[in-house]
Amino acid sequence: MWKTIVSYIPDGIVFVQALVILIVPIIIYFTSKWLQSALGTRPSEDTPTENKSEENTPENGKAETEATLSFTGKYEADLASIKKKIAKNCDVHFREFTMATGKKAAIIYVEGLYDKELIEVQVMKSLMFDDAEETEKPSDDTKKSSDDTKITKTYLMNKMLPISEIREALNLQELISDILVGSTAMLIDGIVEVLLLGSATGKTRSIEEPLSEGLLRGPRVGFTEILSDNTAVLRRHGKNESLEMIKFQVGTRAKKDLVVAYMNDIVNSELLEEVKRRIEAINMDYLPESGYVEQLIEDNTLSPFQQAQNTERPDRVINSLLEGRVAILLDGSPFALIVPVTFSMLLQSPEDYYERWIPGTLLRMLRFLATFFALFAPALYISFISYHPGLIPTKLVMSIIDARQGVPFPSLIEALIMETSIEILREAGVRLPKPIGPAMGIVGGLIIGDAAVNAGLVSPFLVIVVAVTAISSFAIPSYSAGITLRLLRFLAMFSAAVLGAYGTILFFLLLFSHLVKLKSFGVPYISPAVPYRLDDWKDFIFRLPFKVMKRRPLMMKTKDSDRKK
Amino acid sequence: MFTRTDDKITTAQTVVIISCYMLGSGVLTLPRTLTERVKTADGWISLILGWLIIMLAGICIVKLCQQFPGKTIYQFVQEIVGSWIGSCLSMLMILYFVAISAFQIRVMAEVTMLYLLESTPIWAIVMSFMWIGLYLITSGINSIARLFEIILPITIIVLLICMFLSSKIFDINNVRPVLGEGLFPVIRGLKTTILVFLGYEIMIILPAFMQHPQKGVKALIIGTSIPLVLYLITFIMVVGALSVDGVVRSTWPTLDLMRSFEITGLLFERFEFFLLVIWIMQIFSTFTITFYAGSLGLAQLFQKNIQPIMYGLIPIIYIVALLPKNMNELFDFGDFVSSVSIYLFGLLPVLLLLITKIFKKGAVKEDG
Numbered sequence: 012m013w014k015t016i017v018s019y020i021p022d023g024i025v026f027v028q029a030l031v032i033l034i035v036p037i038i039i040y041f042t043s044k045w046l047q048s049a050l051g052t053r054p055s056e057d058t059p060t061e062n063k064s065e066e067n068t069p070e071n072g073k074a075e076t077e078a079t080l081s082f083t084g085k086y087e088a089d090l091a092s093i094k095k096k097i098a099k100n101c102d103v104h105f106r107e108f109t110m111a112t113g114k115k116a117a118i119i120y121v122e123g124l125y126d127k128e129l130i131e132v133q134v135m136k137s138l139m140f141d142d143a144e145e146t147e148k149p150s151d152d153t154k155k156s157s158d159d160t161k162i163t164k165t166y167l168m169n170k171m172l173p174i175s176e177i178r179e180a181l182n183l184q185e186l187i188s189d190i191l192v193g194s195t196a197m198l199i200d201g202i203v204e205v206l207l208l209g210s211a212t213g214k215t216r217s218i219e220e221p222l223s224e225g226l227l228r229g230p231r232v233g234f235t236e237i238l239s240d241n242t243a244v245l246r247r248h249g250k251n252e253s254l255e256m257i258k259f260q261v262g263t264r265a266k267k268d269l270v271v272a273y274m275n276d277i278v279n280s281e282l283l284e285e286v287k288r289r290i291e292a293i294n295m296d297y298l299p300e301s302g303y304v305e306q307l308i309e310d311n312t313l314s315p316f317q318q319a320q321n322t323e324r325p326d327r328v329i330n331s332l333l334e335g336r337v338a339i340l341l342d343g344s345p346f347a348l349i350v351p352v353t354f355s356m357l358l359q360s361p362e363d364y365y366e367r368w369i370p371g372t373l374l375r376m377l378r379f380l381a382t383f384f385a386l387f388a389p390a391l392y393i394s395f396i397s398y399h400p401g402l403i404p405t406k407l408v409m410s411i412i413d414a415r416q417g418v419p420f421p422s423l424i425e426a427l428i429m430e431t432s433i434e435i436l437r438e439a440g441v442r443l444p445k446p447i448g449p450a451m452g453i454v455g456g457l458i459i460g461d462a463a464v465n466a467g468l469v470s471p472f473l474v475i476v477v478a479v480t481a482i483s484s485f486a487i488p489s490y491s492a493g494i495t496l497r498l499l500r501f502l503a504m505f506s507a508a509v510l511g512a513y514g515t516i517l518f519f520l521l522l523f524s525h526l527v528k529l530k531s532f533g534v535p536y537i538s539p540a541v542p543y544r545l546d547d548w549k550d551f552i553f554r555l556p557f558k559v560m561k562r563r564p565l566m567m568k569t570k571d572s573d574r575k576k
Numbered sequence: 577m578f579t580r581t582d583d584k585i586t587t588a589q590t591v592v593i594i595s596c597y598m599l600g601s602g603v604l605t606l607p608r609t610l611t612e613r614v615k616t617a618d619g620w621i622s623l624i625l626g627w628l629i630i631m632l633a634g635i636c637i638v639k640l641c642q643q644f645p646g647k648t649i650y651q652f653v654q655e656i657v658g659s660w661i662g663s664c665l666s667m668l669m670i671l672y673f674v675a676i677s678a679f680q681i682r683v684m685a686e687v688t689m690l691y692l693l694e695s696t697p698i699w700a701i702v703m704s705f706m707w708i709g710l711y712l713i714t715s716g717i718n719s720i721a722r723l724f725e726i727i728l729p730i731t732i733i734v735l736l737i738c739m740f741l742s743s744k745i746f747d748i749n750n751v752r753p754v755l756g757e758g759l760f761p762v763i764r765g766l767k768t769t770i771l772v773f774l775g776y777e778i779m780i781i782l783p784a785f786m787q788h789p790q791k792g793v794k795a796l797i798i799g800t801s802i803p804l805v806l807y808l809i810t811f812i813m814v815v816g817a818l819s820v821d822g823v824v825r826s827t828w829p830t831l832d833l834m835r836s837f838e839i840t841g842l843l844f845e846r847f848e849f850f851l852l853v854i855w856i857m858q859i860f861s862t863f864t865i866t867f868y869a870g871s872l873g874l875a876q877l878f879q880k881n882i883q884p885i886m887y888g889l890i891p892i893i894y895i896v897a898l899l900p901k902n903m904n905e906l907f908d909f910g911d912f913v914s915s916v917s918i919y920l921f922g923l924l925p926v927l928l929l930l931i932t933k934i935f936k937k938g939a940v941k942e943d944g
Contacts, residue, residue, distance in 0.1 A: 019899055019901075021895060021898055021899065025894075025895060025898050026895070028699045028703070028894065029891035029892075029894045029895050030891065031703070032699075032702075032703050032706060032707075032890055032891055032894050033887065033888070033890055033891040035703075035707065036707055036710055036711075036887060036890065037887055040887070398692070398693065399692065399849070401846075402846060402848075402849045510693065510696065510700070510701070510704065511692060511693055512692055512849065512852075512853075513688050513692050513693055513701065513856070514704075516853055516856050516857065517704055517705065517708055520708050520712075520723075520857065520860055521708045521711065523723055523726055524708060524711055524712040524719070524723055525711075527712075527719045527722035527723045527726070528712075528715045528719045535722060537722065537726070540725075540726065541721075541722040541725035541726060542585075542586050542588065542589055542721070542722060542725060543586075543588045543589075543725060
């Protein structure tokens with residue numbers, strides 16, 4: 012009895028292994044936890060309060076500064092204090108003149124940013140010439156105000172300045188920041204308020220076809236770097252009162268406008284609140300591109316997958332808004348962000364909807380297949396060649412082995428050589444000027460590939476695999492998703508090299524374990540695949556006719572689920 | 577966070593979890609274990625009968641759980657039989673789940689070493705597998721359910737394709753005559769089939785997580801029918817192709833079936849690889865759900881946080897998995913654990929249900 016029990020007590024080595032099996036995940040757990048807290052800019056519950064105070068409650072903080080910085084109404088003193096602040100800049104100009112009434116006035120503008128025509132034709136002309144005849148009439152108005160000022164702010168705004176965009180600066184700080192982003196300030200002797208006229212009209216790019224998401228059929232309109240142009244493009248989608256856009260200011264040092272757009276009678280209000288909360292929690296001195304916003308509001312910093320979709324296409328944004336998603340546009344970036352995102356969205360193209368449903372469905376299936384190849388083709392090659400040649404047909408195996416005769420490396424090294432060089436090629440091709448790009452493709456792809464085979468570095472079969480993989484990864488509509496798949500492909504290759512087909516299966520399980528855990532703004536990343544919602548499957552791998560797609564995606568929990576009245 | 581009402585699992589997810597749990601190692605061994613006992617080709621009748629029996633047991637469990645909405649058995653068993661006996665019963669169930677997950681891992685490792693990785697040490701196979709399982713279950717039943725929803729359709733499609741392809745060597749005479757030796761062999765096979773259908777016992781915890789616990793019975797019926805159909809097809813195809821004698825002689829008859837034919841003209845000539853792929857995925861699902869059930873039990877029994885318990889269970893499962901010295905001991909171990917389950921999840925729930933009804937315990941008062 013005792014002997015049998017003793018015989019079952021495993022060796023010491025098993026206990027050591029058991030210890031290893033325990034310790035490794037614990038280390039990983041704490042490392043990832045530490046990484047999450049160290050790198051994770053994921054807005055937690057306590058951060059937003061401090062940031063909000065900077066933005067939403069200017070009353071308290073600026074109350075006392077206002078007293079010292081507000082304007083006196085004395086022309087010389089005010090001009091001097093403004094000059095003291097910004098006259099050092101070479102691009103800031105002060106143009107002093109005398110109005111028709113004899114009062115002194117000045118306009119302050121930034122070269123290249125101010126609206127030259129507006130200021131010259133509408134403002135200066137009317138102030139310098141047309142003033143005399145007008146001043147006599149409104150004597151009733153002016154009597155109420157102080158005696159020595161004939162023209163008041165209201166009078167100026169109502170009668171003398173025929174321009175739409177006009178507002179007043181409350182204090183010096185605000186005035187200066189507005190001047191520096193392109194408004195023209197006007198200072199008039201005897202008027203306490205300083206007026207801000209017009210807004211920046213810098214040089215802009217015209218609306219072009221989006222470079223990163225070309226379509227054969229569909230609108231040839233892409234976003235530009237100007238926020239107002241982008242919101243205008245969105246507005247132009249049709250008469251729709253429910254499209255709402257709210258503006259935020261992000262960036263602690265250089266403030267930028269950010270617009271959150273949504274359909275107010277479709278979007279889930281909790282989702283909207285969450286998006287707002289995360290945007291308010293952004294704590295960064297400057298946000299050059301919407302990619303910054305994307306990374307600062309995402310759920311999981313350690314995930315290889317993007318958690319917001321970026322797009323240059325307004326039609327894509329509108330379609331997403333109609334599905335109950337939220338779009339985020341940042342000034343200075345032609346890429347709008349769409350949240351929440353699901354993995355299937357990254358494999359969809361607006362063209363799927365513009366073409367008829369049968370070709371649309373075919374294209375979608377092709378893309379899913381391409382994703383599979385892009386991820387697993389080299390891994391399967393490695394595992395079959397190195398571990399299970401018996402599983403492929405005998406004739407094929409013979410020819411592969413024949414072709415691999417001279418290759419001195421194991422299949423992993425062989426595949427790594429080719430995969431790495433093709434990734435480098437691609438990376439180089441992106442940076443190169445347009446005329447050289449194709450030439451490099453030919454040199455890199457054709458000549459090196461051919462030479463590598465002839466030199467016996469790699470087998471021709473592998474070149475086919477690598478080429479198919481590369482082409483497949485180009486078939487994915489979203490560039491960012493393509494990068495993710497390229498990264499994961501290398502992981503798949505390593506796991507295949509270590510544990511063969513078993514390793515590939517484990518990698519598959521790991522990948523999907525990660526995907527089912529991942530959420531983008533509370534929506535499971537892998538939906539609509541799971542949980543099973545038959546209604547959402549109409550627009551997943553298949554793209555069924557529009558007559559069948561009557562409802563908005565259930566996963567979005569929209570306020571208005573019917574697409575038809 | 578964008579709070580959602582679907583944090584609980586749907587009825588469809590319950591179905592999928594039950595099916596994935598049941599479709600474990602059985603797919604590969606069932607034809608042999610069943611035919612060994614029945615000795616004729618009538619095992620499929622035993623399968624149906626066994627399914628009916630476990631349905632009854634499963635319904636008992638669901639009814640029992642419905643008396644205590646929102647609670648798992650670990651939480652309410654103490655209310656029924658008192659804290660001492662209740663704790664002991666909970667502990668037994670936890671041990672059972674740990675043993676099953678260890679058994680599944682070991683079977684997986686053995687088959688992988690036999691067919692895929694001849695020279696790889698067992699710890700390398702087991703460790704990576706367990707870590708991924710741990711990664712999945714740390715995020716709870718929802719993620720598990722979602723992953724199972726991905727695995728199950730793949731399994732069904734691949735299994736059906738494999739079976740369809742093997743119809744080339746199917747011979748109807750191998751499964752005839754029906755009931756040639758009367759009903760007795762069928763009865764003999766019942767015990768094996770009941771063991772094969774183990775997995776319904778996950779219903780002791782699932783109703784607590786369900787969105788609509790009142791649909792528990794429906795979920796149970798559909799969830800057990802999917803494996804029944806797949807097992808029936810597998811059994812008939814394997815016995816039909818390999819004949820009764822051939823099946824008894826091989827350890828993994830389903831894999832042997834896949835190896836016994838080649839289809840030319842397709843990209844692949846042999847399909848055992850695909851069968852192994854889905855089978856490893858199924859083992860993964862059985863392993864994760866039992867691992868989860870075990871850690872959930874410990875967490876609720878001792879009222880501790882579940883995460884450290886999951887980490888702590890890993891080395892225990894590993895050591896238990898390596899205890900059997902060879903395949904025979906492994907199968908003996910599996911048989912033993914499975915027979916325990918008959919008492920633990922067949923008789924015990926009936927008893928508990930009776931006690932509940934007689935002493936009117938539980939939150940649901942039926943007659944007022």
